[in-house]
Amino acid sequence: MSDPAYVLDSTAFYAGIPYQGNGRYYTTYLVLEEVKHHSVGSSLIHTRVQVTEPSQESLGQVKATAAKTGDIRALSQTDLSLLALGLDLKKSEGGVSLVSDDFAIRNVAEVLSIPLAPTSLKGGEWKNTTWKMYCRGCGKTYTNPKLTTCPICGTQLVRKASNS
Ligand SMILES: [Zn+2]
Structure with missing residues (x-):
């Protein structure tokens, strides 16, 4: 069994990344741009978070799905990149959870069958929302x-x- 993998959006960074446990954390370059000036940013990102660019194939699939659900107008390029990375990791890693409390992101993730995790931290773990x-x-x-x-x-x- 491999460690749980998480894809983090900017709200997850603001809520705080669990510093304990064996989770593997991923995000995209666009999310990194949004959070790099935040105090929580730099040190944790470099030690715990792997920054990856999503595939064009997944990006296209996310855009098509978001257009169908009507969420595309509520999603930024950053949001789309995050969903696409979730889709990539779902295929390559097997198990991955997308960490976001953005409604449009969560809605599209559900349609794409990407598992979701809540962003609120309690005792070093994300608690259920x-x-x-x-x-x-x-x-x-x-x-x-x-x-x-x-x-x-x-x-x-x-x-x-x-x-x-
Ligand atoms: Zn009403």
Whole structure:
């Protein structure tokens, strides 16, 4: 059995990378650009995180999937590179988890069957995130994950990580 592999987005760097354990951490050059000025950045990145460029093939597959789900407008080049790297590592490493709390990233990752890990750190480990359904129309949140449209205003609900 190999160590668990994680693909990190910028929010994962801000939340903090677990410094214990045997996890292998990957990110892309575009993510590195975003986080390199952050205090958490440099030393940890060089010792624990492998920076890799995703394949063009995976990038194309991610873009096509995001276009289908309608998430493409919410995804930056950085987000797309991260998803593509997740797809590459899923093929080459077998097991990989994408660490992001961005809703559009998580949505596309689910369609591509890339396993997801939450970003909130607790005791050196990422803890599980509780999901809530959030209405962009009226701002109400619901705890029932099966609700898809807002009973108050009819807007389609989005899934959101809950910090409580
Ligand atoms: Zn609503």
